[in-house]
Amino acid sequence: MNAVGPENRDLLSEITSQLGMLGSQFYRNDGMAEGYRFNEHAARGRSIRIKLRRGPVGNPGETFNITSGTATETSEDTALLSELRAAFYIPRDSYYGFLFVERIGGRHAKDLIYQKVVVPVAEATRHTIRLENFAEVEDWRRILSTQQVLRVAEFLRPDSSADASTAHDVFVKVSAEGAGVSSKSEELKEQFLDIVDRRHASYRVLADIAPLEARRKVMGVIKKRDGSEIEALKDAPKSAFSIADRAELEALTLRLDALNSGSDSTVLREELQQVLPVDRDEYQSQRLEVTFGTDRPEKTFIVAGDRVPQLVYEFGGRLIDTDLQNAWDASSGGFLERLGVTVSSAWPLEPTEQVQAGE
Incomplete structure (x- = not known):
């Protein structure tokens, strides 16, 4: 940065x-x-x-x-x-x-x-x-340890391919609460924490991918079909991006795909389907809201795509x-x-370089 x-x-x-x-x-x-x-x-x-x-x-x-x-x-x-x-x-x-x-x-x-x-x-x-x-998984665990799930809600958008007359800004909210949801509190908590944990793991993989991606392309002169030349990104020579680099990038990309494929809200939606069955064939899920608490005031956390819920x-x-x-x-x-970033003991101050006598 x-x-x-x-x-x-x-x-x-x-x-x-x-x-x-x-x-x-x-x-x-x-x-x-x-x-x-x-x-x-x-x-x-x-x-x-x-x-x-x-x-x-x-x-x-x-x-x-x-x-x-x-x-x-x-x-x-x-x-x-x-x-x-x-x-x-x-x-x-x-x-x-x-x-x-x-x-x-x-x-x-x-x-x-x-x-x-x-x-x-x-x-x-x-x-x-x-x-x-961003929030530590253990901080989430501490906050939620005394809480139970009060409500799970899913926001659905009608699939336009199923009915072209449906307006794009129409949403359907499916909500479940009560004993059926509260009895699944521990399972829902672990699934919720797993989403956060996987996202944090993906941050670390992305940090490993970034320097490889930076070396994979270099600025250079590219000839266009009309014979003119422009300066643009092009594949780096093997001296800058080796076969070993390519293999490492492919392995990290597979690791990232595995983390992302398991970080969606499928299991949460399956739990919601058990307590409140809905025919989802003609709907697309937009986001989930999980409400935790012991009493009022309750706290609602939003799970949408690959976004990590906000913790205050x-x-x-x-x-x-x-x-x-x-x-x-x-x-x-x-x-x-x-996240794997090395910081000095004086962080956020810049480290002071020691100057030896006689220099």
């Missing part, structure tokens, strides 16, 4: 530059009736800390002091912005980095950072940057900046190491 594209651009520097271009001015998003501003960002080692503020705009209201009990009226020209924090962690020599976002109630800044920072950087570097949820790490209250930074530093280092 520190050598993206033929120009070897550092993604950390690109993100920092994009945040600098956004500045701290106020932006208005009329489509969402909200405003926002990236009021502060600071690079630290291989990380970037971000503070932004977002909230509703264009509607009269008030700010209320909960200590004094006094209210101040606000007009249509006032934006009520709340602070949210986030941080990027982009290690060297890694195909993975992390974006941590603070979540307060239902509010967070992931969508805003993706749209205003990640997408422009991806376009500038002409690379795809994919954001996926709870702190029990709003941390001060230093404590939040320390928590994210430790979590990012642990996550990266378990």
Whole structure:
């Protein structure tokens, strides 16, 4: 991630530059009736800390002091912005980095950072940057250990090939709850955890595939049919991509296919079919929602395609900046190491080179 594209651009520097271009001015998003501003960002080692503020705009209201009990009226020209924090962690020599976002109630800044920072950087570097949820399997196991399955729901889309008159945006929701589902809690938990575990394993395989794929193609001059020449990617010579490299790539690709073929929600759907039989011949499954809990409030996790469900790490209250930074530093280092990425003991700070006396 520190050598993206033929120009070897550092993604950390690109993100920092994009945040600098956004500045701290106020932006208005009329489509969402909200405003926002990236009021502060600071690079630290291989990380970037971000503070932004977002909230509703264009509607009269008030700010209320909960200590004094006094209210101040606000007009249509006032934006009520709340602070949210986030941080990027982009290690060297890694195909993975992390974006941590603070979540307060239902509010967070992931969508805003993706749209205003990640997408422009991806376009500038002409690379795809994919954001996926991440959480340790053991953290999932700990969270779910005291929970039981309350509900399993599947969203189905009618197969247009079966009935051409069916609108493409029509969905059918099939839901099962009660004793029949709760009795299968442990089986459903293990299947749920297996989906997450397989996805994490595929991350490690993808990291092994990436350098081979990078060597498999090189930039060079290609002759077109009309006799003109263009510079484009072409097969690398055997000196750069050997027969052994090709064999290793094929083996890793087979391993990845095996992980992906077993990471779908087939077993979960089979369990749902047992408690609530439905004729699925004319429907295509879009996603599953598994709701866990002991009582209210319950937690619903979405399983869709190869996406890992989102897990929120709870702190029990709003941390001060230093404590939040320390928590994210430790979590990012642990996550990266378990993905096979080597980080220094001073992570996320850059390692200091020792200079011998006399040099």
